[in-house]
Each structure stands twice: as structure tokens, then as C-alpha cells.
Amino acid sequence: GQNIDQPTEMTATEGAIVQINCTYQTSGFNGLFWYQQHAGEAPTFLSYNVLDGLEEKGRFSSFLSRSKGYSYLLLKELQMKDSASYLCAGMDSNYQLIWGAGTKLIIKP
Amino acid sequence: GAVVSQHPSWVICKSGTSVKIECRSLDFQATTMFWYRQFPKQSLMLMATSNEGSKATYEQGVEKDKFLINHASLTLSTLTVTSAHPEDSSFYICSARSPPFGGGGPQETQYFGPGTRLLVL
Numbered sequence: 001g002q003n004i005d006q007p008t009e010m011t012a013t014e015g016a017i018v019q020i021n022c023t024y025q026t027s028g029f030n031g032l033f034w035y036q037q038h039a040g041e042a043p044t045f046l047s048y049n050v051l052d053g054l055e056e057k058g059r060f061s062s063f064l065s066r067s068k069g070y071s072y073l074l075l076k077e078l079q080m081k082d083s084a085s086y087l088c089a090g091m092d093s094n095y096q097l098i099w100g101a102g103t104k105l106i107i108k109p
Numbered sequence: 110g111a112v113v114s115q116h117p118s119w120v121i122c123k124s125g126t127s128v129k130i131e132c133r134s135l136d137f138q139a140t141t142m143f144w145y146r147q148f149p150k151q152s153l154m155l156m157a158t159s160n161e162g163s164k165a166t167y168e169q170g171v172e173k174d175k176f177l178i179n180h181a182s183l184t185l186s187t188l189t190v191t192s193a194h195p196e197d198s199s200f201y202i203c204s205a206r207s208p209p210f211g212g213g214g215p216q217e218t219q220y221f222g223p224g225t226r227l228l229v230l
Binding site (some may be wrong): 031040045048050091096097100101 | 152200206215222
């Protein structure tokens with residue numbers, strides 16, 4: 001079956017670095033997406049990986065290892081506004097997104 | 110680019126009435142749109158995939174006669190919640206799949222509308 005696993009909740013301190021892990025199992029693979037969702041709002045696209053390695057985009061980076069079925073989202077220099085849920089989603093061979101339940105990130109001053 | 114709008118953003122209605130929600134891709138054409146539902150503090154749940162010019166594909170457990178989807182053009186999909194009941198109260202979010210360019214992400218990226226909050230009394 002298809003499955004996305006990520007931690008339910010994480011806590012980090014303002015200014016620090018946090019890594020949110022995601023493991024995936026999909027029928028075929030067409031990439032791994034990360035979305036950010038603030039409470040009461042719709043998700044917004046953060047990153048996409050389809051090849052192994054690290055993609056850096058400002059304070060956010062995303063990593064993929066296809067052989068391990070593993071990805072992580074790295075957030076640096078954390079700000080209070082980064083408090084949100086982070087959704088990991090794998091795209092299967094039919095280009096359908098398989099969603100994780102999301103990781104709620106709590107930033108403390 | 111890749112902006113998706115939804116209307117209305119808030120709906121309060123009486124039990125038994127029907128509610129129509131519109132999803133529009135503003136700056137690109139989307140042959141495929143998706144409808145999600147999200148209850149408080151729960152994850153996104155895909156309800157159906159809407160394909161322009163053809164019937165929607167519903168996920169298991171979603172009543173197609175209750176949640177009517179019409180993808181009339183390449184920029185518009187509508188979700189009608191028929192005979193709404195209090196248990197249908199939720200956050201309904203649409204997304205549109207991006208074209209081969211634009212939006213900041215790769216082809217097949219889903220861009221979300223702002224969502225519609227439905228409260229059925």
C-alpha cells in the first residue's frame with residue numbers, strides 16, 4: 001500500500017534549526033513535495049524533490065533519498081511565523097499526491 | 110503565477126440547503142482540480158479529482174450524489190454540497206494542478222485555493 005509517515009508534532013526554539021523527517025511508500029514515484037499550512041489556512045507549496053540530494057531555498061531546504069524512501073525538510077533561523085503544520089506528500093506513478101498527516105511545528109521564544 | 114481562488118470563503122446555511130463552492134485557477138489552465146476536506150486538527154482528506162470535460166473521480170466513502178462536482182472549463186470547478194447537514198460542516202479546499210511552467214514549482218504541483226469554511230446549522 002501507499003503510506004507517508006512523519007512525526008505528529010515537534011517543538012523548536014526561535015533562531016534554531018529543525019529537521020522534519022518523512023518516510024514514504026508509493027506505487028511508483030514522481031517526486032516528493034513539502035507544503036506549509038498555517039492554522040485555519042490552506043496549504044502553500046514549499047519544495048519539490050525528485051532527484052537525490054539537497055535542494056536549498058532560502059531558510060528552507062529539502063532532502064531526498066529515493067533508495068531509502070526518505071525526505072526531510074530543514075528549517076534554519078527559525079522565526080515565530082514558521083509555527084505551522086508541514087505536510088509531506090509523495091507523488092505516485094499516476095501523478096496523484098499521497099499526503100502525510102502533517103507535522104505541527106511549535107516555535108518557542 | 111499559479112494563483113487559485115475559491116468563493117465563497119465562508120458559508121453559514123441551514124440544514125437541508127445546498128451550497129455551491131467555486132474554484133478558479135486565475136492565471137493558468139488546469140485540466141485537473143482536486144477537492145479536499147479538512148476537519149479541525151485533522152489532516153487533509155481528498156474527496157475527489159475533477160477532470161475538465163469528464164466525470165469526477167471520487168475517493169472511497171465520498172458520496173457522489175451528495176458532493177456534486179462540475180469541471181465546466183479549464184479554469185473553473187464547482188463543488189455542490191447537496192442537502193447539507195451539520196456533519197458536513199468543515200473546511201473545503203480545492204487545488205489545481207499546474208501547467209508545465211510557472212508557479213515556482215514543477216509540473217504537476219498542486220496549488221491550493223484559500224479554502225471555504227462551511228457551517229451548517
